[in-house]
Amino acid sequence: MRRERQIELLERLVGVDPDLPWSYAPASLRNPAAAYTDPRRFAEEMRVLFRERPQFVGLTGECAQPGAYLTATLGNVPIIVVRQADGSLRAMVNACRHRGATLLEGSGKGGMRRIVCPYHGWTYDTDGKLVQQPATGHGFDDVGMSCDLHRRAVAEKHGLIFVHPSSAEPFDVDAQLYGAQDELADYGLADYVHVETRVNQWNMNWKMVLDTFTEAYHIRWLHKNTIAPHFLCDLIFDAYGPNPRTIGLRKSVIDQLRDKPKSEWTLLPYSTTQYFLVPGALLVYQLDHIELWRLTPLDVGRVRVATSIFAPEPPKDEKAQRYWTRNLDILLQVTEGEDFPQMERIQKNLESGALPEIVYGRIEPALVHMHRSINEALAAASAA
Ligand code: FES
Ligand SMILES: [Fe+2]
Incomplete structure (x- = not known):
């Protein structure tokens, strides 16, 4: 990501309270539980979102x-x-x-x-x-x-x-990225080498996988004993067409806004940048590696999730290999130990029929944007 772009994004943090959310969607969104549980809706998603587009x-x-x-x-x-x-x-x-x-x-x-x-x-x-x-x-x-x-x-x-x-x-790749290529092109992704992939299946709708990464609102509660002490409770959010791009930030990012002149600000060492490639993937840029989440819906309430790690160069020796393996361990400890089990419980609750709808609040702008886009794509397909 170009330096000017990093500074531009950091300017949004000037004056924010690290303990409060700072970015809001124009409006909250209520989504019917059926969006996660209805087999007919699922069949429509498979056709419209997964089969009829690159x-x-x-x-x-x-x-x-x-x-x-x-x-x-x-x-x-x-x-x-x-x-x-x-x-x-x-x-x-x-x-x-x-x-x-x-x-x-x-x-x-x-x-x-x-x-x-x-x-x-x-x-x-x-x-x-x-x-x-x-x-x-x-x-x-x-x-x-x-x-x-x-x-x-x-x-x-x-x-x-x-x-x-x-x-x-x-077809053209850029048309699938809706402008996110301006940032993605800077990372030199073509040179990254695959290190490891781990695969698991979960009893939840495929959208739950993406929902997990769309907001930082849950960090202070769900992850209070793991990552909460180190991360801000909000994300920098931008929309590229229907896809969110969100940036999670270490709390220490705030210090440099005070301690350094603007020309020396950097974003990347403090951040986790997530590019949603809805419906099937999430690409995460970290300073020294790339993480990739790829999901395959198996049924309305079941999904296969593959988590991969990519390094800028092939691991030179066993020590380097262990470093990446450890990285993946830590990542999955949090998502598979805290996030996805929570999502499976939510799926069960939605399937009970006792909860007609759920709410994405204004403080979850990427979540609102993603579901609004999905719902609009389905509505446009059914109108056609
Ligand atoms: S050779 Fe492939 S199915 Fe018979
Ligand atoms: Fe989480």
């Missing part, structure tokens, strides 16, 4: 070498992204053209030359072209259709990879 799938560093691949489930559509020998990316449906078996699982760091179906061994080139059907004789001579893998549109920019789960029409 989705963020990962960082360039996860899929850098020829033959490296990523898999994802986007609005229930199984997808593979494979780095080609010429450096380009190809996205395809991760299902064999014979009987539909899943071709690849997880991810691969590089060197894959062929995609081989685990069911009957049909073999595809890394660009999805069918090259072999072992021991079939003339058994498929009369099929009369291409059996290459179905293609999907993929785009890569600023180190970010997006895929359209239901279209092969080219």
Whole structure:
């Protein structure tokens, strides 16, 4: 993030009371519990938000070498992204053209030359072209259709990879970022290397994962024994189209506003900057690493969450590796030990039917903005 931008954001903190919230949404928002519990609404979200638009799938560093691949489930559509020998990316449906078996699982760091179906061994080139059907004789001579893998549109920019789960029409990454690329482009994300990913499933609606990170109002209560002593109770919030960008701050950031001339102010050493890539991801910039949260809705009340950590360079030795592992441990201790269990209890309460609605207050502007945007996108789709 450019220096002038950091100073500009810090100016918003001049005169704030570190113990009180300072940023407000224009109005509070009441959301029906059904937004989290209704299977019909969930089906609509999967179609409108997850399937009919390009989705963020990962960082360039996860899929850098020829033959490296990523898999994802986007609005229930199984997808593979494979780095080609010429450096380009190809996205395809991760299902064999014979009987539909899943071709690849997880991810691969590089060197894959062929995609081989685990069911009957049909073999595809890394660009999805069918090259072999072992021991079939003339058994498929009369099929009369291409059996290459179905293609999907993929785009890569600023180190970010997006895929359209239901279209092969080219699209532009910047259009998915709504202006956040001005900040994201500065981080050099393309150079970050993947260190580790941990995956868990939770009994809560997918939106609860994002809700967890949209406000700092809960920090002083829910996290009173962990992070509360070190962090301010509010976030710097900006909207990039439907997506919030929020910045959490260490309390010590306030001191420099008093102690240093403005030209020396810095934001990054004191902050955690969160870029929401609604619906499926949250990218978090910390001074020495990137965290990535990727979510896959499994059902209206169940979600798979993958948490990854990326470093500016590959860990040199075991000590460096332990440092990153420890980072991930601490992060998950708070979210998996305090946040997500709370969200699971909320989900249960909403599912009870006893609570018709919940409220996002004016002091939770990113939460208000995100849900307003989601609700508007669904309303626009149903009007059309
Ligand atoms: S399903 Fe893939 S080879 Fe039969
Ligand atoms: Fe939290």
